Amino acid sequence: MTMPFQRPIASLYPPKAALETAFQAVRKARVPQIPDVVLALRAELNRSEPNVKVVADLIAQDLALAGQILKKVNAPIFARRAKIASVQQAVMLLGIDQLVNLVTAAVIERMLGDAKGSARVVWESIMEQARVATTIAGLVECISSEEAYLFGLMHDVGSLIFADLLENYGYEWVLRFGSPQSLMEHERAALGVDHATVGFLLASTWQLPEHLALAIYHRHAFDYRGLEDSRVRSLIAVSQLGRYLIALALGNHEQPELLTYRDHARQELALDEDEWAALCKQAQEGGWSPLNGMG
Template identity: 60%
Template sequence: MTSEHYPPRADLEAAFQAVRRARVPQIPDVVLALREELTRPEPCVKVAADLIAQDPALTGQLLKMINSPLFAARTKISSVQQAITMIGIERLTNLVTASAIQRMLSANDGAARIVWESTMEQAQVAVAIAERVPEVSADTAYLFGMMQNVGSLIFADLLTDYGTVWALRNISAPDDLLRYERTALGIDHATVGFLLAGNWRLPEPVALAIYHHHSATAADLDDPETRALIAISKLSHYLIALSLGIHEQPEMLAYRDAAWQELSIRDEDWQALCEQAMQGGWTH
């Protein structure tokens, strides 16, 4: 990636100032330690399992997530060691990170609750899409889906009318939402999300996809996983718009077409996604 694919320093400074003003929870140490273990040439399975075991509540939430209809495990997974054996350390770490973020952020209320519930729906749609394309694993799509709007959760804490603006613009007119954010705070949620993704040591493709998930020039990015995540985000917007009957908006049609150009989706899988959208269900 070249420098133009990353936020300018001035934007990162503005994002930092916004984060300083809000109540931002700290990601658990176990997540940071797991991501540190992943950077080693040969990550140790026992070290990873022992780290997760230090947080029994997180372990329970992780196993509940893995065994949920959303991920449709072929065999019931009853331990962290079994999970590592079946899906590997990297994918398990993504799910641990997603579980920790969900625990951190799900207690929000007011405007933040509106943002959070919408974000969780988008994360579920992202998994449904990822299961039908070869470019991205379901765990990476879920982690990205949960994180792409984390900046909006910060803004919900800073702007009294943010929940209303989000509800009106997030799905059908995201460009309007970004303009509103920049006018009100001098920065947008995508840049704040990129900053937090870096602070929480998320994989670089996820961080970059967060920054570019509303970009019209994502095709210029070199990394195919980053491009695929952005396409999944745009397609999730379109499918949710379809479920609401507002998918004919020009912005949503552009999102659909951009995703089609990037992702390898078979016609029958596309039909299944559209039917699932119109039935309003993503977890079964």
């Protein structure tokens, strides 16, 4: 039986009119600019032959950022076999792509982590989803833990914008957590655009990879398995499965949208029964707390 919320993907990219509305919403909110170091790192990453020394030097110029990165790369959730003691060592062991993903994630945390009021409710949920996404990614080969963590931070960043613009948005966020389509309908009714479109716009503006921006835009889709780029599908699957597992921990996981999320994501990620059982057990035992994650 086809559920009423199962809508086909009409286009790979947001319509121009939706992006224009998203831009107007972002202009009204307090959205910080991405620091130059991230733009410089991504520019180096996009070169035909990125320079490891240039990447390490760019990070090392910001002592606070370098310290934050070393703390992150050694966090238990990433399950390193040995402690990484320097930025240079991190570049060599992780590769430029994944280190730049971690730097971007660290900068976004620094930019957005002081949220207050309704935005704080959304931010704490985003952080939890990022930890869950990282844990899931550790079980599969199709996505790195570092990229999953960055995506986990970014995929609901549009909701932080709405929390700044809409009264009682934190309440709506919690109330509709198990029904994302209902939340987006609420957003469209209030501002003419949804958080997935705003998230796509911000990811593009901050020069994140295109496949990550597309995964943000389609993260609530139910037929994403037809998308050609396997990286987009993997990110969406990790995100949707994470949402289901958080709802499982809260005892609010039997809603139709979440069950569809679970079934499609398990198939896309090819999780075996033991891996799935372990994830469910971890969720039910409160395994997504900051003490077990990034903090």
